[in-house]
Amino acid sequence: MNNYWIKYYADNSKLIGDDKVSWSNTKLDNMTCCELYYNHYTLGIKGLSNDYWQSDTYETVYPYNKSKLTAKRIEKKITDRNRYIWFQTTINKLYLFTDRYPEQFDEVYIVQPEWINKYLICEIDLNSKRLKWHISENKI
Amino acid sequence: MAVNITFSSTNNGSAIAGTLDHGNSSNGSSTTAEEIFIRHNGESSITGVALYIREFSGTYSGSATASGDFAEILGWGDTSTVTGFGGVQLNLLSTTSYPVSGWPVNTDKDPTGGKTCRTGFGVSDATAITLPTTTNASPAGVIAKSQTNVALQTRIQVPTNEDTVGIRQFDLVAKYTYTT
Numbered sequence: 001m002n003n004y005w006i007k008y009y010a011d012n013s014k015l016i017g018d019d020k021v022s023w024s025n026t027k028l029d030n031m032t033c034c035e036l037y038y039n040h041y042t043l044g045i046k047g048l049s050n051d052y053w054q055s056d057t058y059e060t061v062y063p064y065n066k067s068k069l070t071a072k073r074i075e076k077k078i079t080d081r082n083r084y085i086w087f088q089t090t091i092n093k094l095y096l097f098t099d100r101y102p103e104q105f106d107e108v109y110i111v112q113p114e115w116i117n118k119y120l121i122c123e124i125d126l127n128s129k130r131l132k133w134h135i136s137e138n139k140i
Numbered sequence: 141m142a143v144n145i146t147f148s149s150t151n152n153g154s155a156i157a158g159t160l161d162h163g164n165s166s167n168g169s170s171t172t173a174e175e176i177f178i179r180h181n182g183e184s185s186i187t188g189v190a191l192y193i194r195e196f197s198g199t200y201s202g203s204a205t206a207s208g209d210f211a212e213i214l215g216w217g218d219t220s221t222v223t224g225f226g227g228v229q230l231n232l233l234s235t236t237s238y239p240v241s242g243w244p245v246n247t248d249k250d251p252t253g254g255k256t257c258r259t260g261f262g263v264s265d266a267t268a269i270t271l272p273t274t275t276n277a278s279p280a281g282v283i284a285k286s287q288t289n290v291a292l293q294t295r296i297q298v299p300t301n302e303d304t305v306g307i308r309q310f311d312l313v314a315k316y317t318y319t320t
Contacts, residue, residue, distance in 0.1 A: 017320075019142075019320060020320075021320065022183070022184075022320050023319055023320045024184065024319055024320065053319060054319060054320070055187075055317050055318060055319040056143075056317065056318050056319075057188070057316070057318075058142065058143065058145075058315070058316055058317075058318065059265070059313050059314065059315045059316075060144070060145040060147075060313070060314045060316075061197060061311045061312070061313050062147050062156075062160065062176070062311070062312040062313070062314065063147045063155070063156035063157065063158065063159065063160060066144065067142050067143065067144045067145060069142065070265075070315070127265075140187075140188065140317055
């Protein structure tokens with residue numbers, strides 16, 4: 001079963017990790033891209049940043065202490081260097097680009113001033129089995 | 141590795157086993173408040189910790205149906221009349237020993253530190269109630285590694301005009317996010 005992430009860095013190195021490897025305690029600076037693989041789903045965000053994150057959301061029904069994974073996501077802080085957000089998507093894959101203007105695309109969004117310093121969220125919703133993206137005020 | 145939550149009835153106590161029985165209550169009164177402590181086994185903080193109720197998902201042993209119970213409990217919380225108000229209530233003032241002022245009433249369903257579960261409030265993933273700092277979460281919605289003192293109280297208020305005796309069941313769900 002696929003369940004891992006890849007951090008890509010500006011020096012062309014990369015780091016592969018999973019739930020047993022701390023995202024927070026491994027290098028966060030100068031990332032150019034991150035990808036998340038979970039079962040048959042793939043998420044990706046591309047664009048230079050020191051502020052990428054990966055997180056999982058769970059739910060637990062009282063009183064049982066067995067958690068259920070409901071979402072996996074990656075997120076990136078939007079900076080003033082990001083002019084556009086555009087994406088490539090299939091049923092099982094969602095890839096967001098912030099680093100350049102698209103050559104071919106389905107839809108492109110021009111980054112609005114009020115989006116700067118907010119977070120671009122790319123998520124697998126495991127309840128609905130849908131891939132989603134949105135902009136969040138804060139890191140999730 | 142999945143991060144799991146443990147519910148206990150005392151600070152760092154044994155995990156609660158089985159459903160929580162709020163006991164019996166007569167019309168117009170509330171069940172005895174139950175204190176619930178929440179902790180987790182993550183190596184760093186969990187964030188976005190929030191609670192909501194939903195239709196009972198276990199093997200139903202109430203007096204009607206799981207969907208009927210949930211709709212009824214929701215209706216109790218939605219009602220604003222003194223005789224019809226009730227439902228699942230949260231007192232989130234652990235840091236000040238759960239004063240009476242933290243319990244909702246029909247004219248104030250969301251007093252400072254208190255919540256009534258009702259339409260739009262604590263009844264779905266999207267409307268989950270984030271644990272405030274008065275539960276010892278710090279900041280709101282965050283439970284640190286090995287922290288054991290985050291707690292709240294719950295109770296059920298039975299409306300004065302309720303005319304059907306019986307057992308009601310519902311799920312209390314905690315949602316939270318973890319970054320490795």
